[in-house]
Amino acid sequence: MLLVTSCSQNPKPVFNEYRTVFRIGDQPEWAATDLNDQHWKKRIALVPDGQVFWSRTKIDILKAPEALKPYGFRLEVYGEYEVFWDGVLIGKNGNPGQEADLPPEGKLWTTFIIPTDLTNTGEHVMAIRLSNYYYPDHIGNYGLKIDDYDDLLTDRLIQNSYMHVFAGAFLIAAIYFLFLFLGNKKEYPALIFSISCFLFFGLTMTHFVRTTVPIHYSLHVVRLEVITGLMFGISFSIPLYFSMQFPYPKWKLFLGIYTAILLFIFSIEHHLFDYTILNMAFSLLVFSLGIAVFGVYKKAKGAFLVFFTLLLCIFMRYSVSFNLSLFTGFSLILLNMLYLLSLRIKEQRLAYENSLVQSTRLRLELLKKNIQPHFLMNTLTSLIDWIEETPKKGVLFIEALAKEFDLLNQIENQTLISITQEIALCRTHLEIMEYRKEVNYSWEEEGIDPGQKVPPGILHTLLENGITHSLPLDDNSIKFKLVYESNSDYKRYTFLTFAAAVRQEANTKKEGTGLKYIKARLTESYHEQWELTSEPVNHGWKNTIKIYS
Amino acid sequence: MNILIVEDESRIANRIQRMTRAILGDALQSLTHINKLQEALGFIENNSLDLVLLDLNLNGDSGFDLLTKAVSESFHTIIISAYKNQAITAFEYGVLDFVPKPFNRNRLEQAFNRIVTKEKMVTNTTKFLAIKKRQKLQLIPIQDVLYIKGAGTYTELFLTDGRKELHDKSLEKLEQLLSHAFERVHKSYLVKIAEIKKISVASGSKYIAELKNGARIPIGRTKYKDLKAKWL
Numbered sequence: 001m002l003l004v005t006s007c008s009q010n011p012k013p014v015f016n017e018y019r020t021v022f023r024i025g026d027q028p029e030w031a032a033t034d035l036n037d038q039h040w041k042k043r044i045a046l047v048p049d050g051q052v053f054w055s056r057t058k059i060d061i062l063k064a065p066e067a068l069k070p071y072g073f074r075l076e077v078y079g080e081y082e083v084f085w086d087g088v089l090i091g092k093n094g095n096p097g098q099e100a101d102l103p104p105e106g107k108l109w110t111t112f113i114i115p116t117d118l119t120n121t122g123e124h125v126m127a128i129r130l131s132n133y134y135y136p137d138h139i140g141n142y143g144l145k146i147d148d149y150d151d152l153l154t155d156r157l158i159q160n161s162y163m164h165v166f167a168g169a170f171l172i173a174a175i176y177f178l179f180l181f182l183g184n185k186k187e188y189p190a191l192i193f194s195i196s197c198f199l200f201f202g203l204t205m206t207h208f209v210r211t212t213v214p215i216h217y218s219l220h221v222v223r224l225e226v227i228t229g230l231m232f233g234i235s236f237s238i239p240l241y242f243s244m245q246f247p248y249p250k251w252k253l254f255l256g257i258y259t260a261i262l263l264f265i266f267s268i269e270h271h272l273f274d275y276t277i278l279n280m281a282f283s284l285l286v287f288s289l290g291i292a293v294f295g296v297y298k299k300a301k302g303a304f305l306v307f308f309t310l311l312l313c314i315f316m317r318y319s320v321s322f323n324l325s326l327f328t329g330f331s332l333i334l335l336n337m338l339y340l341l342s343l344r345i346k347e348q349r350l351a352y353e354n355s356l357v358q359s360t361r362l363r364l365e366l367l368k369k370n371i372q373p374h375f376l377m378n379t380l381t382s383l384i385d386w387i388e389e390t391p392k393k394g395v396l397f398i399e400a401l402a403k404e405f406d407l408l409n410q411i412e413n414q415t416l417i418s419i420t421q422e423i424a425l426c427r428t429h430l431e432i433m434e435y436r437k438e439v440n441y442s443w444e445e446e447g448i449d450p451g452q453k454v455p456p457g458i459l460h461t462l463l464e465n466g467i468t469h470s471l472p473l474d475d476n477s478i479k480f481k482l483v484y485e486s487n488s489d490y491k492r493y494t495f496l497t498f499a500a501a502v503r504q505e506a507n508t509k510k511e512g513t514g515l516k517y518i519k520a521r522l523t524e525s526y527h528e529q530w531e532l533t534s535e536p537v538n539h540g541w542k543n544t545i546k547i548y549s
Numbered sequence: 550m551n552i553l554i555v556e557d558e559s560r561i562a563n564r565i566q567r568m569t570r571a572i573l574g575d576a577l578q579s580l581t582h583i584n585k586l587q588e589a590l591g592f593i594e595n596n597s598l599d600l601v602l603l604d605l606n607l608n609g610d611s612g613f614d615l616l617t618k619a620v621s622e623s624f625h626t627i628i629i630s631a632y633k634n635q636a637i638t639a640f641e642y643g644v645l646d647f648v649p650k651p652f653n654r655n656r657l658e659q660a661f662n663r664i665v666t667k668e669k670m671v672t673n674t675t676k677f678l679a680i681k682k683r684q685k686l687q688l689i690p691i692q693d694v695l696y697i698k699g700a701g702t703y704t705e706l707f708l709t710d711g712r713k714e715l716h717d718k719s720l721e722k723l724e725q726l727l728s729h730a731f732e733r734v735h736k737s738y739l740v741k742i743a744e745i746k747k748i749s750v751a752s753g754s755k756y757i758a759e760l761k762n763g764a765r766i767p768i769g770r771t772k773y774k775d776l777k778a779k780w781l
Binding site for chain 2: 373374376377378380381382383384385386435436437438439471
């Protein structure tokens with residue numbers, strides 16, 4: 001789109017422009033074609049108090065216009081003025097010489113039609129009678145273009161229409177990702193992307209506003225300030241975005257230094273807007289490139305594409321016009337950012353799906369505890385034996401079993417349960433195991449806070465491990481003890497087994513499914529904010545679960 | 550009979566002991582219960598046994614190490630386990646029976662009967678014979694075994710690659726485990742039926758089974774008819 005608009009203008013100019021000369025003063029005959037202006041000044045630094053002065057520019061028309069298709073010219077001049085072409089007044093833009101008394105009138109960019117009979121091939125003179133009340137030190141013609149009058153008017157409109165569509169796309173993206181962020185306030189990359197898109201939308205609109213909204217020359221600096229400000233925002237937000245996507249060590253420090261450099265560039269030679277914008281764009285590219293290189297080094301997803309795009313932007317900067325490279329470059333970078341965001345959204349979706357699967361798996365694992373053959377069949381076999389031998393005890397055994405099943409049913413679909421429920425589960429389990437193993441199990445607790453919550457089945461799993469891997473002491477007893485401590489940093493459960501330990505070879509070789517279950521449950525509820533230790537001690541075994549607050 | 554029970558659930562171990570005593574009565578000479586894997590391995594090493602009743606899950610350890618060790622020994626092994634899905638693997642290792650938990654007296658009795666009556670296992674599918682070689686246990690696939698020769702209380706396994714390995718089980722016990730593919734053609738020989746190329750009569754009306762690899766195995770006079778019927 002940008003390429004189309006930039007190429008749509010006539011490639012071959014129909015005129016040749018000579019050096020403009022100036023003279024302070026006001027004489028009607030200065031408009032004449034054959035005036036000797038050799039003594040006029042090539043440059044005037046200052047015309048104070050809105051005095052009238054004249055400028056004269058010799059122009060060669062290289063090619064006469066076609067019949068009924070007059071030429072026009074477009075001017076960019078600071079001041080209010082009247083334009084003479086070959087001595088004939090052909091246009092007026094404001095009230096030269098009366099600026100102090102009259103309100104600002106006219107606009108910075110104007111297009112005038114040139115009478116057809118004055119555009120024959122050959123030498124012509126454009127004389128301007130003007131005053132510059134608001135920026136008396138900005139004396140000069142900043143732009144002149146002569147072409148088919150119709151084309152001069154429509155070219156910019158066509159370019160503008162394309163650029164508005166272009167800017168609109170980024171506005172939509174900005175709004176969409178803003179909503180996405182509002183939906184999930186942790187999604188900072190989406191917010192930064194939204195801001196970047198919005199800034200870029202603003203930059204595009206401000207840059208191309210000159211065609212649609214007439215701007216008096218006295219207000220032009222406002223437009224340039226806005227553009228530079230937007231540019232500063234973009235130059236900050238894009239590297240910030242890349243820093244979040246490809247995190248590198250001490251990124252906040254580096255970003256801080258970068259911001260300081262940006263502020264420095266922003267403040268020095270601030271009145272040279274193009275210079276400032278150029279330098280900010282350059283620092284943006286260099287810093288982003290550095291981040292992308294680190295990303296490539298770390299093999300981050302999408303980093304290579306970003307690296308390649310930034311190189312392309314730098315290459316473009318030196319091969320096409322500044323404006324074209326600016327808008328094309330930014331749009332490519334923003335597309336890259338969008339791509340990274342989509343990669344991230346995809347990763348999040350996969351992670352979310354994974355977590356759903358994981359929760360279901362953990363729930364099943366908890367349910368499985370009491371129907372897995374080792375527990376169920378051994379329990380049933382013992383139960384049959386009790387019923388056959390001592391029916392009354394058998395009934396108590398069944399009641400204990402019913403209680404454990406009931407407790408499991410209550411907690412089965414929860415991710416956190418009350419510690420009292422978990423302890424009740426452990427006590428019932430011990431009751432059952434006493435019937436099976438004929439060992440005197442005892443349970444002690446210390447400092448338990450009934451208000452605390454834990455993931456279901458984690459202490460129960462530790463208890464199971466303790467029962468499985470321990471042999472009773474000489475008095476045929478095994479004691480379990482749960483100790484709870486908390487301070488401002490963490491909460492800690494210590495689970496102790498007092499028993500004659502079984503050889504732990506098989507245990508140390510590989511992590512049992514029990515510990516895996518506990519770890520998965522802790523991760524589910526506390527992410528990384530927990531610690532689990534499991535080690536033999538001289539009285540048996542010691543487990544600790546530390547949950548950081 | 551000398552029996553070892555390896556089981557870490559004491560109520561169940563007591564049940565097995567009680568039932569074993571009731572079923573075997575005077576035939577029982579000794580009955581030992583052990584609830585630890587290492588201890589059981591040591592006991593097997595140092596005592597002469599006729600039968601081991603083995604639980605495959607001991608204190609969270611897999612009993613398959615113990616199983617491999619047990620089946621390489623001269624005694625028979627019966628598994629009593631909560632995991633029915635381990636039955637196929639256990640039979641492949643060459644156990645005599647697999648009693649799933651929960652079990653009753655009848656089921657246990659049925660398992661003991663296999664020993665007492667030397668019942669042949671028609672349905673089982675022993676796939677390996679575990680042998681002890683240089684202090685290590687090695688599983689020999691049944692498909693590699695051509696024939697087995699009794700050598701006192703031991704047996705010699707003759708393999709397809711020409712090797713000969715020793716096994717601690719007697720020919721009778723192996724016959725019980727391998728009856729689905731092997732035939733007792735002689736009081737000292739157990740031959741894989743599929744390996745017999747032809748049956749011939751030698752001088753002195755001695756019957757000889759010639760195997761595909763050329764080995765010649767004598768056939769017992771009383772076994773000839775049975776074998777011929779099966780082989781044809």
